[in-house]
Amino acid sequence: MRARRSSLRPPAFWTSTWVNDLTARPIVHFTIVTLFPEFFTGPLGCGLLARAQERGLVSFSLVNPRDFALDKHRTVDDRPYGGGPGMVMGLDTLVPALESIKDRGETVLLAPSGQPLSHGLAQELARMDRVTLICGRYEGLDARLGEIFPLRSVSVGDFVLNGGEAAAMCVIEAASRLIPGFMGHEESAGEESFSTGLLEYPHYTRPEKFQGRGVPDVLTSGDHAKIADWRRKQALWATLQRRPELLASARLTTQDMAWLTKESERQGRTRLGRNLYLALLHHPVLNKQGQVTTVSLTNLDLHDIARCSLAYDLGGFFVATPLQDQQRLISTLCGHWVEGRGRQANPDRANALSMIRLAKDLEEILAQVEELAGKAPRIFATSARNVGETGTGDIRALLETEPVLLLLGTASGLAPEVMDRAEGCLRPVRFLDKDNHLSVRTATAVMVDRIVSDTL
Numbered sequence: 001m002r003a004r005r006s007s008l009r010p011p012a013f014w015t016s017t018w019v020n021d022l023t024a025r026p027i028v029h030f031t032i033v034t035l036f037p038e039f040f041t042g043p044l045g046c047g048l049l050a051r052a053q054e055r056g057l058v059s060f061s062l063v064n065p066r067d068f069a070l071d072k073h074r075t076v077d078d079r080p081y082g083g084g085p086g087m088v089m090g091l092d093t094l095v096p097a098l099e100s101i102k103d104r105g106e107t108v109l110l111a112p113s114g115q116p117l118s119h120g121l122a123q124e125l126a127r128m129d130r131v132t133l134i135c136g137r138y139e140g141l142d143a144r145l146g147e148i149f150p151l152r153s154v155s156v157g158d159f160v161l162n163g164g165e166a167a168a169m170c171v172i173e174a175a176s177r178l179i180p181g182f183m184g185h186e187e188s189a190g191e192e193s194f195s196t197g198l199l200e201y202p203h204y205t206r207p208e209k210f211q212g213r214g215v216p217d218v219l220t221s222g223d224h225a226k227i228a229d230w231r232r233k234q235a236l237w238a239t240l241q242r243r244p245e246l247l248a249s250a251r252l253t254t255q256d257m258a259w260l261t262k263e264s265e266r267q268g269r270t271r272l273g274r275n276l277y278l279a280l281l282h283h284p285v286l287n288k289q290g291q292v293t294t295v296s297l298t299n300l301d302l303h304d305i306a307r308c309s310l311a312y313d314l315g316g317f318f319v320a321t322p323l324q325d326q327q328r329l330i331s332t333l334c335g336h337w338v339e340g341r342g343r344q345a346n347p348d349r350a351n352a353l354s355m356i357r358l359a360k361d362l363e364e365i366l367a368q369v370e371e372l373a374g375k376a377p378r379i380f381a382t383s384a385r386n387v388g389e390t391g392t393g394d395i396r397a398l399l400e401t402e403p404v405l406l407l408l409g410t411a412s413g414l415a416p417e418v419m420d421r422a423e424g425c426l427r428p429v430r431f432l433d434k435d436n437h438l439s440v441r442t443a444t445a446v447m448v449d450r451i452v453s454d455t456l
């Protein structure tokens with residue numbers, strides 16, 4: 001062992017009252033590998049974490065890779081191979097530092113590229129006996145560390161910190177509070193944000209009136225069933241408003257869904273889909289030989305894309321063809337379902353097909369969208385070929401403020417002259433797979449759902 005001092009021995013600032021040695025067998029022991037052990041003095045020495053150490057629920061030890069450096073400058077980093085800015089933490093100190101830890105348990109490397117820290121991951125770590133947390137500094141660590149030790153990379157968010165110490169504290173805080181007995185009253189952790197897959201309901205405390213503001217009556221009613229119902233609804237609503245994507249995997253009852261539907265309607269939620277317009281073009285498109293052509297309409301496309309437009313509450317669905325007999329066919333078809341006998345038989349279909357607006361070409365569609373939306377739309381093409389670089393998230397972000405027209409091709413896809421009119425092309429559905437040629441109606445449903453999902 002070439003360490004200058006025992007890495008498990010606390011540094012001078014570390015007071016023995018709140019750093020256990022390993023004799024007490026706590027429920028979880030965290031070993032923190034860090035170049036800045038002093039960083040942890042405050043966070044581990046106060047509040048619930050300090051109490052949990054006193055009660056033997058958690059314990060901590062620190063290992064400083066610098067203690068394993070052999071040169072007089074105690075060097076732990078070097079320049080990156082291949083050039084570039086910054087320094088990289090080297091294996092010659094990291095490896096002996098990790099080897100000095102008797103029982104590393106789950107070894108977590110804090111890294112922006114890691115698995116996102118979540119309630120689920122915190123629960124997993126809270127069940128471990130030993131967790132080792134490696135805090136990077138500089139540009140990061142030599143990648144071969146992951147070949148030498150099994151590492152689990154964990155990120156605390158899509159941003160870059162100066163070092164892994166603050167990230168390690170996030171892991172410690174999130175996992176420790178889930179250790180049985182940590183919170184004092186067990187139900188606390190069970191009701192918090194994410195424990196049910198939802199955000200938490202709002203809290204209030206005394207005084208009951210503050211600067212003229214009261215608290216919701218139900219909370220002072222003493223009726224526990226009503227309070228629980230109110231809190232559930234507040235949690236559902238907060239999640240729909242602030243983190244709608246969480247609803248996709250939250251455990252929702254049919255009553256929850258019915259209430260959310262009613263409440264959304266009552267509150268007149270603005271729907272992002274309203275700013276999205278679809279244009280199905282039958283000309284100019286490419287045939288199998290790659291020549292520009294005009295194709296006939298497909299009844300199924302009109303029905304299915306119209307139904308999709310209605311279901312996702314889109315701004316409108318335009319169908320363009322320059323051929324007069326095809327235009328007449330669309331009018332006859334829509335006439336039957338929207339005004340004729342089809343309407344009596346199937347009013348839902350009438351609502352869907354009334355979304356269809358006929359146009360002779362893209363120019364006419366653009367004029368109509370501008371009139372409806374009050375401003376010219378941003379135009380994006382779609383293609384099954386790997387020509388698109390725009391993500392569905394980019395379109396979703398635009399919809400917050402801009403009308404967007406999505407161009408849908410028939411036959412073998414949109415002709416180059418139409419592609420050129422668009423500012424971008426959406427990445428194809430299933431771009432990793434070669435057999436990704438879906439019907440335009442199927443591809444449209446997938447793209448629209450990825451853009452606005454169930455809740456936007």
Ligand SMILES: C[S@@+](CC[C@H](N)C(=O)[O-])C[C@H]1O[C@@H](n2cnc3c(N)ncnc32)[C@H](O)[C@@H]1O
Nearest residue numbers: 110111112136139140155156160161163164167
């Ligand atoms: C300046 S950062 C290095 C960033 C790295 N060059 C990159 O672009 O991903 C130094 C160290 O901080 C820690 N770190 C920074 N951001 C983090 C995050 N979001 N989650 C977890 N650890 C993070 C990591 O340990 C990382 O090695």
